[in-house]
Amino acid sequence: xxxxxxxxxxxLIGSESVRFFAERGFNVVGIDHDMRAVxxxxxxxxxxxxxxxxxxxxxxxxxxxxxxxxxxxxENLFKEYASDLDLIIHTAAQPxxxxxxxDPHMDFTVNANGTLVLLEATRQYCPQAVFIFxxxxxxxxxxxxxxxxxxxxxxxEIEPNHQYANGIDELMSIDNSKHSLFGASKVAADILxxxxxxxxxxxxxxxxxxxxxxxxxxxxxxHGFLAYLMKCTITGNPYNIYGxxxxxxxxxxxxxxxxxxxxxxxxxxxxxxxxxxxxxxxSNC
Numbered sequence: 001x002x003x004x005x006x007x008x009x010x011x012l013i014g015s016e017s018v019r020f021f022a023e024r025g026f027n028v029v030g031i032d033h034d035m036r037a038v039x040x041x042x043x044x045x046x047x048x049x050x051x052x053x054x055x056x057x058x059x060x061x062x063x064x065x066x067x068x069x070x071x072x073x074x075e076n077l078f079k080e081y082a083s084d085l086d087l088i089i090h091t092a093a094q095p096x097x098x099x100x101x102x103d104p105h106m107d108f109t110v111n112a113n114g115t116l117v118l119l120e121a122t123r124q125y126c127p128q129a130v131f132i133f134x135x136x137x138x139x140x141x142x143x144x145x146x147x148x149x150x151x152x153x154x155x156x157e158i159e160p161n162h163q164y165a166n167g168i169d170e171l172m173s174i175d176n177s178k179h180s181l182f183g184a185s186k187v188a189a190d191i192l193x194x195x196x197x198x199x200x201x202x203x204x205x206x207x208x209x210x211x212x213x214x215x216x217x218x219x220x221x222x223h224g225f226l227a228y229l230m231k232c233t234i235t236g237n238p239y240n241i242y243g244x245x246x247x248x249x250x251x252x253x254x255x256x257x258x259x260x261x262x263x264x265x266x267x268x269x270x271x272x273x274x275x276x277x278x279x280x281x282x283s284n285c
Contacts, residue, residue: 003027003084005077007068007118008092010046010053011036013134013209015216016255017089018053020263022060029081031074031092033065035110039099040221049216068092068114071121078121085126087266090118091134093186100182111185112192119196119204127202130269132262135190135206137168137276141177144168155248170208170274190274197272205265205273207258214255253277 004021008014009030022028030053037045053061066073068090078085093111094100100107115133122131137144148159158165164172174187190206197204219228221240232239258277265273 001027001084002086003029003081004087004089005029005031005081005085006089006091007031007114008090009063010034010050011091012212012214012216013255013258014089014091015046015049015053016214016259017091017262018057018061020256020259021087021089022057024263026060026087027084028057028061029077030061030063031066031068031077032063033067035067035092035094039094039096044219068117069109071117074117074121075124078125082125085122085129088118088122088126088129088131089134089262090115090132093134094182095136097138097180097182100180100185104181107181108185108188111182112188115189115192119192119202123196123200123202127200129203130266131193131196131202131204132265133189133193133204133206134258135193135208135274136183136186137208137210138179138183139174139187139190139208140168140172141174141179141183143172143174143177151245151247156244168276170276194272194274197270201271203269203271205270205275207261207265207275207277209253209258209277211250211252212255212258213252216255 002025004026006014006017006028009018010032014030014032018028018030032046032050034045034047034050050063054063064077066077068074092114094107119131122129147164148162149156150159179187190208193204193206196202219231221228229239261275261277
């Protein structure tokens with residue numbers, strides 16, 4: 001049976017990937033050990049989402065409580081499924097700027113080293129599989145913040161005659177900017193994914209997402225602002241607004257639309273590709 005491995009399978013993009021591909025006949029192997037609760041506290045735990053997946057897709061979903069940095073465990077898992085593996089979707093990450101500054105070693109080993117472990121396991125055991133990585137628009141650092149902005153009634157927009165008025169493309173430089181430690185660790189992972197594609201002729205792609213959301217997001221103050229905003233609205237807890245006079249600077253894209261883009265890449269893969277997917281018009285780094 002055609003098998004997909006999804007890391008971070010109980011998180012926002014991971015769980016959407018599980019649903020999307022399970023419903024299209026894939027056997028899905030999920031890797032997630034709830035690091036989101038470690039990063040952001042018990043209220044951000046994804047165990048509830050994991051349990052929903054196991055209940056709904058019990059015949060098509062196998063869950064493994066593995067840390068992606070555990071090279072031996074990852075290699076054993078890839079070896080077990082190697083003959084059937086056709087797709088790897090890597091969504092597991094430490095996703096917060098602020099949290100990264102608290103523990104740079106954890107941030108970098110999860111985001112960069114964990115990605116290396118997965119890429120190398122793919123190369124060793126299923127080199128023909130498609131490898132999709134959920135990168136971030138933060139690879140551009142704060143460069144987008146210096147674009148000319150127009151203040152409108154409820155939001156900020158790039159000036160309409162600017163070359164990036166309709167969105168930032170993949171040609172924007174990632175150099176000579178302030179990334180945050182999180183952005184730097186994701187740059188390392190993003191470049192690794194590109195390099196494995198170009199150097200080893202593997203079908204890899206980095207999807208540089210911005211603000212992604214859906215109702216199954218375990219939103220926390222440091223990550224997942226739209227889900228967290230709704231959580232505060234429902235519970236009555238205060239919501240803190242940072243910068244830009246409280247006006248909108250970020251566009252949001254539903255996780256289904258991103259995963260649907262994954263599917264189209266899977267159907268027609270290339271080698272070491274990069275794609276910008278929705279998100280903010282500027283970085284707000």
